[in-house]
Amino acid sequence: MTLFGLTLSHKLGIFRLTAALILAFGAQMGAVWAQNGPLRIEITQGVIEPLPIAVPGFVAENAAALDYAAKISRVIAEDMAGTGLFREIPVSAHISRISAFNDPIAFADWKAVNAQALVVGAVFVQGVTATVKFRLIDVFSGQQMGEGLQFSGPVGIWRRTAHKVADAAYSRLTGENGYFDSRVVFVAETGAKNKRAKRLAIMDYDGANVEYLTDDKSIVLAPRLSSEGDKILFTSYKTDFPKIYMMDLARKSVVSLADQKGTMAFSPRFAPDGKSVIYSLEKGGNTDIYALNLASGASRQLTNAPSIETAPSFSPDGSKIVFESDRSGGQQIYIMDANGQNLRRVSSGQGRYGTPVWSPRGDLIAFTKQNQGRFHIGVMRIDGSEERLLTASFLDEGPTWAPNGRVIMFTRETSGATGKSSLYSVDISGRNLKRAKTEGAASDPAWSPLLP
């Protein structure tokens, strides 16, 4: 007998198989339901949003501290919220007030306003010294996070003290180092686009305490800070050719780097140990990368190709150099050993890649990418994998890393005759893209390490 072309034995086989599968599945489910031990569930989907924190005004422990207490707590709150990882619960929404540093925490009040972390602090000013202490509370677990900390410093640099506190709180909440007590060197620009005056300037990472380092008589470009943050390399057109100069930040003294007659030298960067400088040098129409020993003045050629090699940047351990080259036709990113050996290409996507900068953590390379008429700031792993574009605009270029390797600052220029350059920052996740505060147009940022 046949049914749909199957013999009776086939049909019976199918029925047996089906029944067996049903029974086996049922038995397996039963085994799961009746398993011993705790119920186990896996959670793979959450939300990505800023963590709500509360920073009530710090307690002034004497009259002299009254003004500083309020200002310091404000700077801390702005630092934390400015990362995009935290969101401040406005002070006007607070139910509880902190009247003494050791007061018990009214957890219910802070839960009611959905504060998940609480920064409690106090300020004491004696003479010219301000002492700031703080503690961090996890509101929903009702526990203090780590030990309380105390910082002391001159009242004149109270903002730095506040940044230090914010760095410590950020580090405890995220597990990463902070970047608030740092500075940014940049090129301050004034005037029309075709006749722009440029000066070197330095400011706190948040735009405060701007200080101009050069006048606008000659064009300056691409400042770079040493790993100690005490010296600046930059390119200047003070003579007919661009040359590299080094400024001592404390003395404001400037010296020219080596003898560069009849050549163009640009794109300098310090080695991590600060003892040498790598830079691009144009000779006879060809540009290669050189290394200069600052103590001896000896220069050594690291690349030797008819193409243009420029924008070198050391790895954090100083063993490798990433740079851009057009040896394959268009600009791409390459890595070589610090002595110029073992060169290999890293970037492989469409478009042109330039201005690579090694992350302070050593795991990523930030770059500028030009593709299909748009400029991007992006990051990739040091083997070129996991390329991620963070921005897209008419002109984005020149990334620089925050000391903790979590944030990138870069130059964004708007189009048109009235276009202006500004400094922007973005988290390496691509979130929290925002403009840095500057007094006027600005370009070529270089982020310092954390200040001592």
Place this chain on the structure above:
Amino acid sequence: MNIGLLVSGLGHLFLLLWMFAAGFFTKIEKTPELQVTQVTILSTQEFDALNAGQPELPSTNTPDMARPAAELTPAPPPAPKARPTPVLKSEPSPTPTLELAPKLMPSPKVPEQPLVSEAPEQIKPQDAPRVAPVAAPPPPVNAAIAQDTALAVIKSPDPVPVPEVMVDSQSMAPEAATTQIITEATQTQNIPSLAPQTSAHPKPRPTVAPKPEVPPETITDLVAEALAEALTEPIPLEPEAAPSRPAVGSLTTFEMDSLRLSVQSCWNVGSLSTEALNVVVTIGLSIQKNGMPDAASIRIVAFENGSEVAARQAFEAGRRAIIRCGAKGFKLPKEKYDQWKDVEMVFNPKEMRMK
């Protein structure tokens, strides 16, 4: 009848039918001519780039990244004379240093609190902006991130003069909550096209199932026979094989999903470090009969893919999720309390990492 005549007749008849069917006797209408227009083929990327209103790029205004800045900028104004370099000459003024090696503070005792106690009923929270549980609509392009939305509506009694900074007339937008990270570049590239990506294939003609040759009662008999046979056959199971039906009081899949969903809505990984986002942490806890988690019982059972510091961050994020979302008690069937009084939650952020 002559077979040859029959074959001839049938053949002619078939030929005539075929000619009718093929339209041999009908008027042939002239096929309208196709109008041909010259077109240019654009790729999706080119089309998006054109729509983005980009400036004409291969002009002299566009900097060439490989060229040194010297080539991008018009010839610099020649310096008439070499000037003494330092513009600012001052005595060495070393950066003031702070005694900022942090000193540990004796931590004041935090009073024991019922960790999952609810806020008093009579307290009405003020308008603290609540974290949005779902993704907010994207702000305008280049919108700055507002410090807080509440600032826009709460007037400060003592307005503080704001230092003048270069800010264009940008709109301010609250920071968005999201379940995935979308960068500015991704947003630009992923503008959905209205045109379909592929054309649909025509549907196949539905097949008509042939009628069974076996009467229905025979099929029923076969099924019953096969089931009986299958049930009598031994099925290899684990030694401590469970009964074939769920035990009485066991949680259904729906009930377990309900618990998982209620916790994940509070699991915020937005402030975790990149390393902590790689950590898979298993958190154990006990739940009271009223559905509220016992905060003191929340502990790390295991973790992988990270350091202890990163695991601590991951654990704290998971603990916050459990306590926050369990503050009013998880909705679990009371009659099955034995099944959920002890729970292990595996927080695996693999789908939340930066990609």
